[in-house]
Amino acid sequence: MLRYTALTLLRMVVTFFVIVTLVFFATRLSGNPIDFVIGQGITKEDRVLLIRYYGLDGSVWTQYLSYLRAFTDGQFGLSFLERRPVAEIVAERIWPSTQLLLTSIALTMAVSIPAGILAAIYRKGWVGSAVMTVAFLGYAVPNFVLATFMVLVFSYVLNWLPVVGNGTARHFIMPTLALSAVLIAALTRFTRNAMLDVLEQDYMRTARAKGLPERLVILKHGLRNASITVLSVLGLQVAALAAAGSVVVESIFAWPGIGDMLVRAALTRDYPVLQFGVLTVAIAVITINTAVDLAYAWADPRLRQTGRA
Amino acid sequence: MAVIETPRGPEWIMALRHLWADATPVQRFALILGLMLVLLAVATPLLAPFDPDGQSLLSRLRPPLGFERSKAEYLLGTDELGRDLLSRCLYGLRLTLTLAALGSVIGLCIGGTLGVLAGVAGGRTETAIMAAVDTQIAVPFTLIALFLLTILGNSIEVMVFVLSLDGWEKYARILRGETRRLMKMPFIEAARAAGATPLRIARRHLLPNLASPIVVQFTLSFSNIILLESSLSFLGLGVQPPTATLGAMVGAGRDYMPTQPWIVIAPAVLILIVTFAVQTLGDWLRDRADVRLRPR
Numbered sequence: 001m002l003r004y005t006a007l008t009l010l011r012m013v014v015t016f017f018v019i020v021t022l023v024f025f026a027t028r029l030s031g032n033p034i035d036f037v038i039g040q041g042i043t044k045e046d047r048v049l050l051i052r053y054y055g056l057d058g059s060v061w062t063q064y065l066s067y068l069r070a071f072t073d074g075q076f077g078l079s080f081l082e083r084r085p086v087a088e089i090v091a092e093r094i095w096p097s098t099q100l101l102l103t104s105i106a107l108t109m110a111v112s113i114p115a116g117i118l119a120a121i122y123r124k125g126w127v128g129s130a131v132m133t134v135a136f137l138g139y140a141v142p143n144f145v146l147a148t149f150m151v152l153v154f155s156y157v158l159n160w161l162p163v164v165g166n167g168t169a170r171h172f173i174m175p176t177l178a179l180s181a182v183l184i185a186a187l188t189r190f191t192r193n194a195m196l197d198v199l200e201q202d203y204m205r206t207a208r209a210k211g212l213p214e215r216l217v218i219l220k221h222g223l224r225n226a227s228i229t230v231l232s233v234l235g236l237q238v239a240a241l242a243a244a245g246s247v248v249v250e251s252i253f254a255w256p257g258i259g260d261m262l263v264r265a266a267l268t269r270d271y272p273v274l275q276f277g278v279l280t281v282a283i284a285v286i287t288i289n290t291a292v293d294l295a296y297a298w299a300d301p302r303l304r305q306t307g308r309a
Numbered sequence: 310m311a312v313i314e315t316p317r318g319p320e321w322i323m324a325l326r327h328l329w330a331d332a333t334p335v336q337r338f339a340l341i342l343g344l345m346l347v348l349l350a351v352a353t354p355l356l357a358p359f360d361p362d363g364q365s366l367l368s369r370l371r372p373p374l375g376f377e378r379s380k381a382e383y384l385l386g387t388d389e390l391g392r393d394l395l396s397r398c399l400y401g402l403r404l405t406l407t408l409a410a411l412g413s414v415i416g417l418c419i420g421g422t423l424g425v426l427a428g429v430a431g432g433r434t435e436t437a438i439m440a441a442v443d444t445q446i447a448v449p450f451t452l453i454a455l456f457l458l459t460i461l462g463n464s465i466e467v468m469v470f471v472l473s474l475d476g477w478e479k480y481a482r483i484l485r486g487e488t489r490r491l492m493k494m495p496f497i498e499a500a501r502a503a504g505a506t507p508l509r510i511a512r513r514h515l516l517p518n519l520a521s522p523i524v525v526q527f528t529l530s531f532s533n534i535i536l537l538e539s540s541l542s543f544l545g546l547g548v549q550p551p552t553a554t555l556g557a558m559v560g561a562g563r564d565y566m567p568t569q570p571w572i573v574i575a576p577a578v579l580i581l582i583v584t585f586a587v588q589t590l591g592d593w594l595r596d597r598a599d600v601r602l603r604p605r
Contacts (some may be wrong), residue, residue: 015447022444027460107411140588142536144543145577148559148566151576156567243449248540261451266459278456282448291445 004297012290017304019282023275028060077272086276090258096166097250097257101242103176106185108238113230115184116191119225121197123192138185143245147178147252164254175253179245183238190233193228201225226303228299235292239285332593334345339589346583350403357396358382363550365391370569394575401576402583407536408554412472413527419473420480420505422521425511427481428488439485441557442478448557450475452539463549468538475537476530483522491518495560525594531585539580555580
């Protein structure tokens with residue numbers, strides 16, 4: 001286990017480093033970022049001044065080194081637009097994003113785990129087909145289309161829910177639903193498949209044979225064994241899907257989170273913010289994935305041998 | 310003795326017949342829908358009644374036919390600049406499908422080549438390729454796309470490039486695994502013993518056996534790419550106005566939603582139809598290819 005943990009952590013650090021490096025060189029390859037932001041109508045002297053102000057003078061290597069140094073002293077640069085440290089801007093946005101993500105995950109688990117179990121037990125009946133059809137629709141309907149229709153119906157036609165911001169609990173309803181749809185679809189499918197695998201196992205027959213009530217058989221012997229698979233999927237898939245989804249959903253509902261910030265930064269070409277934002281989310285996702293990897297290996301010793309989970 | 314008449318024809322026609330015979334009504338419907346969408350996209354220049362970017366300020370914000378103030382020549386109404394929504398939807402569909410097709414094909418070429426190369430070569434080449442694959446898997450692709458579109462600017466070429474990067478790693482991973490499995494098979498060894506060059510083995514012996522996973526992955530990644538392209542265009546980060554793509558039309562129409570909802574509804578419904586058809590087809594092919602996933 002120790003060896004496996006060390007290898008997994010090492011791989012995580014290497015991935016960080018590769019991503020950090022790629023981000024830097026991709027940014028520099030596209031020319032001097034100052035030209036994008038300032039454009040025409042600036043004197044040569046001012047341009048030089050600005051380039052020095054943002055630390056863009058010096059060779060690529062010195063820039064790269066000072067960029068790497070930021071990871072030790074926390075000086076990640078200033079936003080082109082807001083003229084304040086990007087770390088500060090990103091820090092303000094972490095909590096709203098986390099809140100939205102947590103409500104979405106709570107809703108996802110509350111819906112998908114029962115739905116997945118039902119779909120597995122009644123896989124041939126109408127309950128099973130109904131659950132799988134809804135799960136399919138969750139995949140097939142893009143989140144921005146779902147969000148747009150929700151806004152149209154619940155805000156403009158019925159006038160029930162607010163569209164913009166995160167002020168009250170009512171503000172959470174539509175963004176949470178829009179973000180959860182695809183997560184619910186994914187997790188329901190995985191829960192169903194994991195339960196189907198478990199239901200065929202011998203120990204389920206044994207549990208029934210010794211006279212346990214069906215509910216106990218399903219929940220204690222079935223769900224508990226399926227839950228390892230389900231939780232690992234929750235960690236791996238949800239991190240990626242939520243990162244992608246929150247970009248779109250936060251932007252639609254002007255939710256003051258990281259996703260909304262990334263889109264704004266991309267639209268206004270605010271490189272430092274975009275760069276630091278992308279790195280933050282990437283690091284968060286990789287950390288979650290590594291944690292899931294380790295938890296999975298801890299729960300299932302067979303995985304430690306292979307070296308790759 | 311009665312002879313059972315079996316339909317004859319090339320192998321792929323037989324395969325299609327089997328596919329059709331196995332399909333559920335929903336899957337058949339999705340297949341027909343998909344073919345119709347492709348036909349619409351191909352024939353767009355013939356079908357579209359107006360220039361998609363042609364403005365007509367006298368007939369701005371007309372509702373679809375059948376509503377008050379509608380005009381007979383604008384079947385789906387017009388947008389804020391008096392552009393015909395039906396024409397824009399058709400051209401948007403055409404561009405969305407074209408971008409997705411180009412992105413998928415390029416992604417397949419990059420990922421397929423690297424995957425087969427990794428599987429055949431092994432050693433350091435394989436390690437390097439798989440490290441690149443792992444790195445890309447580690448980061449949600451939306452982030453990569455946002456980042457690339459910002460530094461490279463928005464143009465159709467950049468969009469195709471970005472879309473082709475989404476999915477190459479899946480082809481690479483799947484095809485590497487399949488290639489490694491096939492390389493251990495006796496028929497490859499026989500071919501090698503007979504003196505076939507590696508290139509010949511790859512072309513004549515590997516590729517035909519890789520066709521099925523390629524087709525399945527292509528369909529799945531095609532639908533992913535459509536979702537990605539329309540999300541990015543929706544956010545204003547994709548192909549720039551006035552060019553119509555379905556996602557961009559929904560994004561731009563949001564401002565008029567309270568009073569002129571049809572500007573958003575028409576392209577949004579079309580997106581739903583497209584994703585429904587593509588996702589159903591993708592699921593169908595994947596379920597058929599992967600025995601473990603077949604409904605039990």
